[in-house]
Amino acid sequence: xxxxxxxxxxxxxxxLDSTAAFQMLIAQPxxxxxxxxxxxxxxxxxxxxxxxxxxxxxSNMPVGAAIIPEGxxxxxxxxxxxIRLSDDFPxxxxxxxxxxxxxxxxxxxxxxxxxxxIRNRNQQYLQHIxxxxxxxxxxxxxxxxxxxxxxxxxxxxxxxxxxxxxxxYGLKPFLAQMPLDLANRIGLYGKISVLGVGMGMTIxxxxxxxxxxxxxLGMIIGGMLILHGAK
Amino acid sequence: MAQxxxxxxxxxxxxxxxxxxxxxxxxxxxxxxxxxxxxxxxLMPVAKKICANPEELNGFLKRHVxxxxxxxxxxxxxxxxxxxxxxxxxxIHAPSEEVIDKFKNALIGPLGAIxxxxxxxxxxxxxxxxxxxxxxxxxxxxxxxxxxxxTFILYNIPHIYIRVKGILDGYGYGIxxxxxxxxxxxxxxxxxxxxxxxxxxxxxxxxxxYQAYLLHWKVSLMFVLTxxxxxxxxxxxxxxFTPVLVSMVVAIIVGII
Numbered sequence: 001x002x003x004x005x006x007x008x009x010x011x012x013x014x015x016l017d018s019t020a021a022f023q024m025l026i027a028q029p030x031x032x033x034x035x036x037x038x039x040x041x042x043x044x045x046x047x048x049x050x051x052x053x054x055x056x057x058x059s060n061m062p063v064g065a066a067i068i069p070e071g072x073x074x075x076x077x078x079x080x081x082x083i084r085l086s087d088d089f090p091x092x093x094x095x096x097x098x099x100x101x102x103x104x105x106x107x108x109x110x111x112x113x114x115x116x117x118i119r120n121r122n123q124q125y126l127q128h129i130x131x132x133x134x135x136x137x138x139x140x141x142x143x144x145x146x147x148x149x150x151x152x153x154x155x156x157x158x159x160x161x162x163x164x165x166x167x168x169y170g171l172k173p174f175l176a177q178m179p180l181d182l183a184n185r186i187g188l189y190g191k192i193s194v195l196g197v198g199m200g201m202t203i204x205x206x207x208x209x210x211x212x213x214x215x216x217l218g219m220i221i222g223g224m225l226i227l228h229g230a231k
Numbered sequence: 232m233a234q235x236x237x238x239x240x241x242x243x244x245x246x247x248x249x250x251x252x253x254x255x256x257x258x259x260x261x262x263x264x265x266x267x268x269x270x271x272x273x274l275m276p277v278a279k280k281i282c283a284n285p286e287e288l289n290g291f292l293k294r295h296v297x298x299x300x301x302x303x304x305x306x307x308x309x310x311x312x313x314x315x316x317x318x319x320x321x322x323i324h325a326p327s328e329e330v331i332d333k334f335k336n337a338l339i340g341p342l343g344a345i346x347x348x349x350x351x352x353x354x355x356x357x358x359x360x361x362x363x364x365x366x367x368x369x370x371x372x373x374x375x376x377x378x379x380x381x382t383f384i385l386y387n388i389p390h391i392y393i394r395v396k397g398i399l400d401g402y403g404y405g406i407x408x409x410x411x412x413x414x415x416x417x418x419x420x421x422x423x424x425x426x427x428x429x430x431x432x433x434x435x436x437x438x439x440x441y442q443a444y445l446l447h448w449k450v451s452l453m454f455v456l457t458x459x460x461x462x463x464x465x466x467x468x469x470x471x472f473t474p475v476l477v478s479m480v481v482a483i484i485v486g487i488i
Binding site: 019020021022023024025026028030031034043044047050051054055056057058059060068069071098101102105108119120122123125126129130133136138139141142144145148149152182185186187188189190192193194195196197198199200201202203204205206208211214215216217218219220221222223225226229 | 254255257258259260261262263264267268269271272275285286288289292293296303304353355356357358359360362363366367368372375376379382383386387390425426428429430431432433434435436437438439441442443446450453454455456457458459460461462463465466470471472474475476477478479481482483485486487
């Protein structure tokens with residue numbers, strides 16, 4: 001339980017980077033998953049999940065005030081659940097990775113609702129400021145900003161803990177019954193399908209005919225790197 | 232008398248305080264006033280200096296807390312320019328409050344558009360593609376960490392540069408800052424990141440094909456199928472979850488069969 005609280009708190013703090021403060025990229029799955037993986041004692045799993053999740057969310061960047069599925073929240077939830085489950089079922093790691101990617105998609109929708117909830121709460125801070133100003137009272141912004149940050153972190157923390165507990169206890173009996181052969185097959189096909197669909201969506205990024213030569217150059221460099229690695 | 236008063240520049244300490252506070256510009260994001268709470272928070276060091284009494288400070292905050300929206304990084308141009316204009320208004324009684332409000336509102340569109348174009352559409356995906364490519368090709372954890380650090384630096388040097396430059400240009404040019412807020416000024420920056428991103432996509436594409444090629448032909452076929460699903464559905468402007476979920480369902484069915 002201590003591990004769950006620790007990971008959820010770290011995840012909640014990382015998620016503040018998503019929109020509330022800094023926005024320095026560390027809430028992105030590529031960064032958040034390895035950090036949480038390392039904290040949870042499984043950095044390799046964190047790196048692997050970070051790669052898959054970043055690939056599928058790369059072409060889905062939030063812009064302006066748009067409310068879209070929150071991939072960053074989904075990714076943090078996914079890596080926490082993956083760490084918890086892979087501790088108990090190390091032989092099912094491939095299947096667990098595939099399963100938590102689906103879970104991340106689900107949580108990203110819940111995450112969008114959470115963000116709306118936080119933004120509505122922020123409206124109350126605005127009202128508080130306006131009331132004070134209309135009454136001619138002094139307004140100090142420092143505590144308001146701190147409270148807004150703390151509230152966001154608290155909501156993310158509660159979300160991570162509750163979702164992990166529900167899905168962990170719900171999925172454990174299912175994983176215990178899962179035939180190893182079938183789990184490995186679905187895990188393998190699942191991972192390759194995420195790789196394929198992620199790459200397919202990523203290609204659509206920055207599509208511009210003027211850059212076709214660079215695409216080709218990139219492919220050649222990639223080929224050379226693979227050959228170099230193969231040697 | 233007041234009009235002859237020499238224009239006084241804000242000390243570096245206050246500019247740094249504004250810069251630090253600008254990192255929290257989206258903390259109070261809400262549907263009614265967007266990022267105005269963060270905007271006021273960033274302006275507080277200057278507000279406290281130029282407002283002679285609490286009534287003036289209240290008036291200042293009432294004008295600025297109403298509404299403001301912008302890209303979080305590029306908002307620093309507005310913060311810098313408004314700082315300058317508010318100082319000028321205090322010292323030489325011009326421009327008027329109304330002009331400052333209109334000017335601030337006029338910046339919302341251009342700052343948001345340039346910010347989205349530069350940062351969300353190009354700089355962030357390109358940096359992450361570099362990171363993804365590095366992580367994909369690295370075997371050792373240490374090398375992966377090194378690539379993540381590289382990605383972090385690659386993204387955050389321009390990010391912080393935009394914030395710093397925004398405050399300095401905004402403060403330096405005041406109402407003329409609009410000359411600096413043109414997409415043409417960022418054309419080379421966008422092209423450089425785009426080139427890097429496209430190069431990274433090419434490398435990553437080869438990597439994924441090779442990974443699929445190493446496996447059983449059925450698995451390789453699955454890769455091609457899901458690649459096509461991702462590509463086609465995304466080009467048809469479907470949200471990411473449609474291709475992802477379709478591919479996952481296909482994978483489960485094939486896995487069971």
